[in-house]
Amino acid sequence: MKKVHFKTTNGREIIFDAKGNVPIYYDIVNWVLLPNGTLISVNIGSFNQTAPEDHQFFMNPSTILWNPYFNETPRSICSESCAPGxxxxxxxxxxxxxxxxxxxxxxxxxxxxxxxxxxxxxxxxxxxxxxxxxxxRTIEFLSYNDLLGATLVCTVILFSIITVVVLGIFIKYRDTPVVRANNRDLSYILLISLILSFLCSMLFIGHAGRVSCLFQQVSFGIIFTIVISSVLAKTITVLLAFKATKPNSKLSKWVGTRFSSHLVLLCCLGEVVICTAWLLISPPFPDYDIQSEKGKMIPKCNEGSTIAFYSVIGYIGFLALLSFIVAFLVRKLPDSFNEAQHITFSMLVFCSVWVSFIPAYLSTKGKYMVAVEIFAILASSAGLLGCIFFPKCYIILLRPELNTKDHIIGKNLCNKVK
Known part of the structure; x- marks a missing residue:
């Protein structure tokens, strides 16, 4: 029986495989109900297992007669295919x-x-x-070509020029009582550091790179430490100058350029140590923020060490708070030492700017976070410049009659010293 091999009258081949099974062959039939009620079958295709693989199934759709109920060829599926996406x-x-x-x-x-x-x-x-x-993804960052970036750059340049002009005024009138009474050298240091603080904000504009990331936070930390330590030195100098005027006071030897310069150097040394350790252990590096905005990559500087970053910021905050406390405590000294009042207000502005910076920074995304940070740097630096130096420039340029030794020292204090 296994060797039987023949063809039927309709051409169908009959053989048996090794297991004695006949190869599968099906006719595909379309049953048609005629108008007179007769049911007939129409052969519309076939399935032949012995045919080549790509010719096993055959059907002629044109021979199919559908029920007139259907306006189009029905689809034998439960759900349509899902498109890409x-x-x-x-x-x-x-x-x-x-x-x-x-x-x-x-x-x-x-x-x-x-x-x-x-x-x-x-x-x-x-x-x-x-x-x-x-x-x-679209790469988006605060660039010099943006309207916002260009506006910030113009603001930086404007404040820098104003600070240079103020420095020039102080140098030109360096021998006048107003300039000399407020520790001339400390004023120079503070003004130069304010110029640098304005300029350092430009490091935050543009595509974050390896070099810019190394200098951004480090330069900001060191420069602002110089600024705040200069203000602190000014405040302590005001306090010592008042105490030194009392009879038998031993503080007179501490009043002078040497003490204030050493204090600034000592405060800056602490920040330099923190920044050096930061750069050696885990320095900042360029990275991308892909979470803030959909479909965008925002170049940013990864701090590397979060502890080091907050140590730098915390050290500046500590000096600022200390400067504000000391200035607040000596704000009621005689009018002769009224720079303490200006320093108190300037540090109040400084602290207010950075306290309000935190929620503003956290509520923004993308390049606007950088813009908020630059604005905080500019606003706090401008606050120090305006509160401490503008009143003195006003006296020097517009009220020269007040720029006298008698006015600076004060009549009451002169009588006490005599």
């Missing part, structure tokens, strides 16, 4: 051909039909609007 979710309790098409989640895509799972894009790419492919 979607994934299939099986409907509970139904066959596997019944499913829902769900749009891919945020950050995912599918580029094939009837995808069972969506895939995540690489970090530097983002799904297209249809989520059927990944496209490169």
């Amino acid at each position: 979607y994934r299939k979710i099986l409907q509970p309790g139904k066959p596997i051909c019944c499913f829902d098409c769900v749009h891919c989640s945020e950050g995912e895509f599918s580029n094939t039909s009837d995808a069972e799972n969506c895939m995540k894009c690489p970090e530097d790419q983002w799904p297209s609007e249809k989520k059927d492919q990944c496209i490169p």
Whole structure:
């Protein structure tokens, strides 16, 4: 029987395989109900297992007669195919051909039909609007070509020029009582450091790179430490100068340029040590923020060591708070020493700016975070410049009759000293 091999009258080949089974052969039949009620069958195709693989199934759709009820060829499916950008979710309790098409989640895509799972894009790419492919993320940062960046640069240059002019006024009138009474050398140091603080904000503009990341926070920390330590030295000098005028006071030897310069140097040394350790252990490095805004990559400087970063900021905050406390305590000294009042107000402005900076910084995203940080640097530096030096420039330029030794020392104090 295994060797039987013959053809029927209609050309069908009959053989047996090794297991004695006859190869499968099916006729595909279309049953048609005629108007007179007769039911006939029409052969519209076949399935032959012995035919070549790509010719096993055959059907002639043109020979099919559908019920007149159908306006078009019916589809024998439960659910339509899911387009790219979607994934299939099986409907509970139904066959596997019944499913829902769900749009891919945020950050995912599918580029094939009837995808069972969506895939995540690489970090530097983002799904297209249809989520059927990944496209490169847009790189966005605060540049010099932006209107906001250009405005900030112009503001930096303006404040720097104003500070240079104030420094020039103090140098030109260096031998006048107003300049000499307020520790001339400390004023020079403070003005130069304010110029640098304005200029250092420009390091935050542009694409974050390896060099700029190393200098951004470190330069900001050291320069602002010089600024605040100069203000602290001024405040302590005012206190010592008043105490030294009392009879038998031993503080007179501490009043002078040497003490104030050493105090500034000592305060700056602490910040330099922190910054040096930061750069040696875990320095800042360029990175990208891909979480803040969809489809965008924002170049930023990763702090490297969070502890070192907050140590730098905390050290400046400590000096600022100390300067404010000392200035507040000596604010009621005689009018002869009224610089303490200016320093108190300037430190109040300084602290207010940086306290309000925190919620403003946390509530912004992308390049606007950098803009807020630059604004805080400019506002706090401008506050110190305006509160401490503008009143003196006003006296020097517009009220020269007040720029006298008698006015600076004060009549009451002169009588006490005599």
